[in-house]
Amino acid sequence: MALLPGLADSPALWRGGALAVPAAPGIPTGFPALDAVLPGGGWPVGVLTELIAEREGIGELTLLLPALAKLSGEGRWIAFVAPPRLPYAPALAAAGVELSHLVVVQPEGADARLWAIRQVLASHAFGMVLAWLDEAGGAPLRRLQLAAEGGSGAAALFRPPAAARQSSPAALRLRLGLTCGRLAIEVLKRRGPRVCEPVILDLPRAVRSHAVVRDLPPQPAAAGLPARHA
Amino acid sequence: MVERRRCVGANPAAQRLGVHAGLGEAAAAAMAETLVTRVRDPALEEAALRELACWAGRYSPVVSLDAPACVLIEVGAGLRLFGGAQALAAAIRAGCRELGFAARLAGAPTPLAARWLARAGTDAIIMEAAGLEQALDPLPLDVLECPPQVLEMLLSIGMLTLGECRRLPRRGLARRGAGGVIEDIDRALGALPDPRPGFVAPSTYAARLELGVHEAQAEALAFALARLLAGFSAWLEARQAGVERFRVRLMHEGREATLLTVTLGSASRDCARCTRLAREHLARIGLAAPVCALALEAGEIVPLAARSRELFAQEREPCEDIPEILERLRARLGEDAVWTPQCVADHRPERAWRRALPGRAPVAVAGCAPARPLWLLMHPERLAGRDDRPDAPLRLLRGPERIESGWWENGDAGIRRDYFIAAGGAGELLWVYRDLEAPGAWVLHGIFA
Numbered sequence: 001m002a003l004l005p006g007l008a009d010s011p012a013l014w015r016g017g018a019l020a021v022p023a024a025p026g027i028p029t030g031f032p033a034l035d036a037v038l039p040g041g042g043w044p045v046g047v048l049t050e051l052i053a054e055r056e057g058i059g060e061l062t063l064l065l066p067a068l069a070k071l072s073g074e075g076r077w078i079a080f081v082a083p084p085r086l087p088y089a090p091a092l093a094a095a096g097v098e099l100s101h102l103v104v105v106q107p108e109g110a111d112a113r114l115w116a117i118r119q120v121l122a123s124h125a126f127g128m129v130l131a132w133l134d135e136a137g138g139a140p141l142r143r144l145q146l147a148a149e150g151g152s153g154a155a156a157l158f159r160p161p162a163a164a165r166q167s168s169p170a171a172l173r174l175r176l177g178l179t180c181g182r183l184a185i186e187v188l189k190r191r192g193p194r195v196c197e198p199v200i201l202d203l204p205r206a207v208r209s210h211a212v213v214r215d216l217p218p219q220p221a222a223a224g225l226p227a228r229h230a
Numbered sequence: 231m232v233e234r235r236r237c238v239g240a241n242p243a244a245q246r247l248g249v250h251a252g253l254g255e256a257a258a259a260a261m262a263e264t265l266v267t268r269v270r271d272p273a274l275e276e277a278a279l280r281e282l283a284c285w286a287g288r289y290s291p292v293v294s295l296d297a298p299a300c301v302l303i304e305v306g307a308g309l310r311l312f313g314g315a316q317a318l319a320a321a322i323r324a325g326c327r328e329l330g331f332a333a334r335l336a337g338a339p340t341p342l343a344a345r346w347l348a349r350a351g352t353d354a355i356i357m358e359a360a361g362l363e364q365a366l367d368p369l370p371l372d373v374l375e376c377p378p379q380v381l382e383m384l385l386s387i388g389m390l391t392l393g394e395c396r397r398l399p400r401r402g403l404a405r406r407g408a409g410g411v412i413e414d415i416d417r418a419l420g421a422l423p424d425p426r427p428g429f430v431a432p433s434t435y436a437a438r439l440e441l442g443v444h445e446a447q448a449e450a451l452a453f454a455l456a457r458l459l460a461g462f463s464a465w466l467e468a469r470q471a472g473v474e475r476f477r478v479r480l481m482h483e484g485r486e487a488t489l490l491t492v493t494l495g496s497a498s499r500d501c502a503r504c505t506r507l508a509r510e511h512l513a514r515i516g517l518a519a520p521v522c523a524l525a526l527e528a529g530e531i532v533p534l535a536a537r538s539r540e541l542f543a544q545e546r547e548p549c550e551d552i553p554e555i556l557e558r559l560r561a562r563l564g565e566d567a568v569w570t571p572q573c574v575a576d577h578r579p580e581r582a583w584r585r586a587l588p589g590r591a592p593v594a595v596a597g598c599a600p601a602r603p604l605w606l607l608m609h610p611e612r613l614a615g616r617d618d619r620p621d622a623p624l625r626l627l628r629g630p631e632r633i634e635s636g637w638w639e640n641g642d643a644g645i646r647r648d649y650f651i652a653a654g655g656a657g658e659l660l661w662v663y664r665d666l667e668a669p670g671a672w673v674l675h676g677i678f679a
Binding site: 054055056057058059060061062065077083084085086087088089090091092093094095099100102103104105106107108112115116119120123125126178181205206207 | 551552554555556558559562563567568569570571572573574579582583584585588589601602603604605606607608627628651654656657658659660676677678679
């Protein structure tokens with residue numbers, strides 16, 4: 001059925017295929033293929049974004065580096081709250097992140113961690129907040145989402161793989177995995193229609209992990225990296 | 231409040247039970263069983279008046295003390311800045327409440343008229359000298375605060391208000407010893423000059439607050455401290471200055487006082503910010519005993535320009551300053567929990583970075599060409615492996631990068647390692663090394679996150 005003339009442009013009409021238009025444009029991720037599926041064309045600002053990485057070391061942090069480099073270069077501040085490991089200064093500097101605008105906050109204990117994330121989000125002073133949160137119920141997450149609201153910065157919350165099955169008030173939820181050595185981003189939730197296909201990105205990594213060295217026979221179930229999520 | 235065994239004042243609760251000024255102490259105690267009496271202390275009253283005068287400095291540079299119990303503020307020049315007389319009066323009233331004072335406020339073109347209007351409890355604000363006579367005429371004679379015998383004489387001839395007094399023959403009054411009254415009225419009406427000595431705020435600030443109830447609860451102490459900080463912040467504003475740190479002494483009965491030093495990330499005189507920070511500190515320290523008094527001491531004060539007001543209302547969500555949020559995080563989480571990573575020129579990976587204070591200028595270090603992982607393990611993990619390679623599922627993808635350095639230093643600072651980039655079973659990239667000092671020892675040192 002053809003649309004009535006003029007109706008197509010009416011702002012009152014919402015079409016199923018359209019992405020929500022957020023109040024502020026997002027922060028470009030540096031990957032056009034990813035920008036295309038994100039409402040606002042980048043990391044959304046003023047809302048919570050959940051990143052659920054299958055495991056550590058697949059490029060979950062590299063994915064954010066272009067945005068971090070751009071923001072810190074513009075003089076905006078970046079916070080790492082409760083990172084699971086030491087953010088390594090030489091690597092960050094090599095990626096173009098302005099270290100003088102980077103703050104690492106290391107709270108001890110679950111309560112202090114939630115408090116710190118909330119304070120940092122609610123201050124609205126940071127261009128981007130990266131926070132790591134293992135266990136969290138719906139209520140603390142909603143409080144974090146409320147704290148992030150109204151700010152002009154992006155908020156990336158790293159969650160363990162198990163969190164993908166739980167519901168969450170975050171406006172954008174991405175699951176990160178590896179496919180043939182490339183990062184596959186599955187959009188679990190966004191303000192817009194479902195994305196069926198994962199977005200495959202070629203991250204600028206140190207070396208391609210599927211460049212297999214064939215001198216070793218594969219051995220099943222050997223202890224490699226201890227199971228720990230980012 | 232008791233002076234020479236006579237009540238000189240009572241709070242509303244006591245007044246409801248019938249206690250009033252002039253009553254004997256014993257009679258008052260008989261009327262209200264639970265009456266708590268305090269002996270009047272002129273020194274404390276004087277200190278309170280000074281504190282109020284300090285605070286009033288934020289509204290005008292011309293402030294004078296008019297004992298007893300009155301502070302005069304010359305506000306004529308600043309009316310426009312503060313949005314008119316009514317808005318200013320509301321601000322001053324709210325400020326007094328915040329400081330913990332019950333204030334009566336009145337305004338008039340002359341200081342004496344303002345004092346009389348305030349004493350009469352009229353709350354009037356007279357802007358023009360022309361309306362002054364009309365406003366002063368109905369006031370009772372006791373606002374004059376003249377000697378008792380003069381007041382008695384005036385009452386005996388049937389005078390009840392200032393207006394009636396003003397209309398009496400002046401020479402007759404002067405002959406009966408009431409010349410002072412006439413002069414006062416002339417001063418109040420502006421017919422005689424009435425210069426007042428200006429109040430000079432002390433150059434260092436110290437304030438003390440006695441707590442009626444001994445308190446060990448951090449929240450209640452923070453509330454009391456907020457009252458001290460309100461006065462402090464106004465004093466700083468009047469001096470156009472800020473502080474970088476201040477000290478709070480928590481007095482205990484019969485033991486050493488607890489000292490609390492609050493350090494601000496940047497010079498400030500923002501009362502809310504100081505209070506927030508002090509609250510975090512109070513919550514963190516454990517109090518050994520209930521606190522009976524609080525004393526506030528300013529550290530070194532630094533000049534701080536006055537805040538400029540926005541021409542257009544700011545549309546953006548108010549956002550905090552970076553130093554402010556960082557100092558709050560530090561206050562709660564500890565000094566070491568908030569830092570900025572910094573590069574250090576060293577080949578040894580674990581020494582190629584360090585924690586630095588946020589907000590300091592970075593040290594320029596030439597970037598390193600070989601790939602480095604974004605995550606470094608605080609405690610490197612031993613991996614199982616043979617001489618030439620780690621056990622599966624790890625696969626070495628690139629390497630070795632020999633790092634051999636630090637042998638000139640003592641202890642185990644020297645390293646001799648071959649670093650490789652390895653892939654784990656699921657394709658994750660890891661940074662592993664082979665320790666050349668211990669053959670066959672493979673160690674996980676970083677993760678290419």
